[in-house]
Amino acid sequence: MEIKVVSGDITKLKVDAIIVNLFEGMESPAGATGAVDQALGGLITQLIAEGEIKGKLNEMTLVHSMGKISPARVVVAGLGKENELNLTRIRGVAAEACRFLRKVGAKRVGTIAHGAGSGGIDVEQSAQALTEGAILGLYTFRKHQTKEPDQKDVNELRIVEMDRKKLPELKRGCARGRIMAEATNLARDMANEPANYMTPTDMAEVAKKVAQDYGLEFKVLEKKDIEKLGMGALLGVAQGSRQPPKFIILSYTGTDPSKNTLGLVGKGITFDSGGISIKPSEGMGDMKGDMSGGAAVIAAMRAIGELKPKINVTALIPATENLPDGAAVKPGDILKAMNGKTIEIVNTDAEGRLILADALGYAGKLKLSPLVDVATLTGACHIALGDVCSGAFSNNKELVEKVIKAGEESGERFWQMPMDEDYKEQNKSDVADIKNTGGRWGGAITAAQFLAEFVGETPWVHLDIAGTARTDKEKRFLVQGATGVTVRTLVNLTLSLAQE
Numbered sequence: 001m002e003i004k005v006v007s008g009d010i011t012k013l014k015v016d017a018i019i020v021n022l023f024e025g026m027e028s029p030a031g032a033t034g035a036v037d038q039a040l041g042g043l044i045t046q047l048i049a050e051g052e053i054k055g056k057l058n059e060m061t062l063v064h065s066m067g068k069i070s071p072a073r074v075v076v077a078g079l080g081k082e083n084e085l086n087l088t089r090i091r092g093v094a095a096e097a098c099r100f101l102r103k104v105g106a107k108r109v110g111t112i113a114h115g116a117g118s119g120g121i122d123v124e125q126s127a128q129a130l131t132e133g134a135i136l137g138l139y140t141f142r143k144h145q146t147k148e149p150d151q152k153d154v155n156e157l158r159i160v161e162m163d164r165k166k167l168p169e170l171k172r173g174c175a176r177g178r179i180m181a182e183a184t185n186l187a188r189d190m191a192n193e194p195a196n197y198m199t200p201t202d203m204a205e206v207a208k209k210v211a212q213d214y215g216l217e218f219k220v221l222e223k224k225d226i227e228k229l230g231m232g233a234l235l236g237v238a239q240g241s242r243q244p245p246k247f248i249i250l251s252y253t254g255t256d257p258s259k260n261t262l263g264l265v266g267k268g269i270t271f272d273s274g275g276i277s278i279k280p281s282e283g284m285g286d287m288k289g290d291m292s293g294g295a296a297v298i299a300a301m302r303a304i305g306e307l308k309p310k311i312n313v314t315a316l317i318p319a320t321e322n323l324p325d326g327a328a329v330k331p332g333d334i335l336k337a338m339n340g341k342t343i344e345i346v347n348t349d350a351e352g353r354l355i356l357a358d359a360l361g362y363a364g365k366l367k368l369s370p371l372v373d374v375a376t377l378t379g380a381c382h383i384a385l386g387d388v389c390s391g392a393f394s395n396n397k398e399l400v401e402k403v404i405k406a407g408e409e410s411g412e413r414f415w416q417m418p419m420d421e422d423y424k425e426q427n428k429s430d431v432a433d434i435k436n437t438g439g440r441w442g443g444a445i446t447a448a449q450f451l452a453e454f455v456g457e458t459p460w461v462h463l464d465i466a467g468t469a470r471t472d473k474e475k476r477f478l479v480q481g482a483t484g485v486t487v488r489t490l491v492n493l494t495l496s497l498a499q500e
């Protein structure tokens with residue numbers, strides 16, 4: 001989709017449809033909506049008076065302009081209560097309005113920047129949220145469907161503004177919004193791919209392409225390198241698969257290389273069958289998305305490469321399948337991680353923490369600090385927080401607060417979970433240094449405590465996205481399938497750390 005900021009009169013725009021807006025409870029529309037209303041002979045005011053348009057959040061009303069203005073159709077999008085308008089709502093309204101117009105068959109769409117006039121929202125941020133909402137809300141994954149879609153894509157969006165002075169801010173916001181949203185959609189594409197199209201090798205190929213296109217350094221550790229490094233936990237998970245494991249490394253240098261390097265670590269299980277502790281078959285297909293954390297990290301690196309903040313960032317993605325076969329790791333086996341710690345395998349389905357143990361160990365070797373890892377790690381986190389918040393676990397109060405704040409700016413929600421030492425008790429093994437499951441109770445926390453054993457003193461945040469990485473229903477800027485969650489949070493965190 002092509003998005004442009006243009007100045008002028010929205011009623012004269014050469015598009016198929018325009019989006020204007022209305023706050024709840026407003027009886028006569030102002031600004032651009034008012035101008036459109038006037039040109040339509042007071043039609044919008046009349047529909048408000050008749051109670052058809054209420055301005056409730058995400059209410060969409062379509063009116064036909066019958067030749068009175070250049071665009072044939074007008075959507076009046078409800079913004080909800082004026083004092084409750086925020087960037088999250090703008091993203092959502094933009095997404096809903098664009099999808100609404102796609103159903104109507106509009107290909108070229110004009111819109112005003114919601115809240116940037118009298119709404120009191122920062123002009124640049126409003127344009128960013130609008131752009132993000134449109135691109136994220138219109139996302140589809142049709143790669144494997146050979147039939148033409150029933151509905152045409154919206155392929156042109158014009159953000160229209162009367163006041164020329166606002167154009168530079170609107171353009172900046174629009175440009176950043178596009179980078180953020182397209183990176184998010186890259187993560188969605190990767191996670192939506194079936195596992196036979198997104199193997200560890202395929203993941204490495206995507207990362208390589210991102211590195212080439214956005215000026216990052218790319219390296220992949222092959223199985224023999226992984227063996228040399230002694231990453232026994234990652235190798236243990238990989239040994240049941242015919243696909244070779246890949247340890248993917250992307251680096252961005254935005255400042256003096258002797259300065260700290262932020263480390264982003266993402267779980268890259270391209271298919272999680274559970275291994276010998278095999279999962280029930282119902283819903284197992286969703287486990288093609290068990291590399292969502294790794295995809296988010298690769299996608300965030302792409303946006304970082306585009307935005308070029310003054311900070312160094314290295315991304316680590318351990319990638320493998322988790323499958324059962326004659327060579328697979330078995331319950332009772334003991335693996336040795338890169339940092340020398342021995343791990344008793346109680347359940348081969350707790351594989352994410354194993355591959356992350358070695359990735360975090362490697363991050364320590366590279367002295368990356370601070371560290372943020374992202375993983376679809378535990379069903380327990382899904383049970384605890386549903387599909388609304390991702391879990392945040394940390395050994396550092398300041399860092400976790402920064403992550404949560406970066407999330408708020410992105411419209412992504414995190415909830416901090418406890419990390420009391422007492423939880424470590426459940427991970428104690430009788431035969432090895434630690435075991436890979438701590439039982440049912442507090443399963444998301446014991447998983448995080450397991451990871452903590454491989455982090456040491458480095459400031460670190462673990463984000464468990466098991467509940468938020470995919471969604472079954474269309475909801476505001478989310479569409480069914482992979483959500484791309486944490487991409488924008490990681491990018492905003494990186495930008496804010498670069499400011500320090």
Ligand code: BES
Nearest residue numbers: 347349350352376377378379380437466
């Ligand atoms: N990838 C799963 C977690 C998951 C579940 C992600 C559902 C997304 C949706 C993870 O590898 C796993 O299987 N975890 C086990 C751990 C248990 C065996 C300790 C779980 O949560 O059941």
Ligand code: MN
Nearest residue numbers: 272349350351
């Ligand atoms: Mn598993």
Ligand code: ZN
Nearest residue numbers: 269272290352
């Ligand atoms: Zn898994």
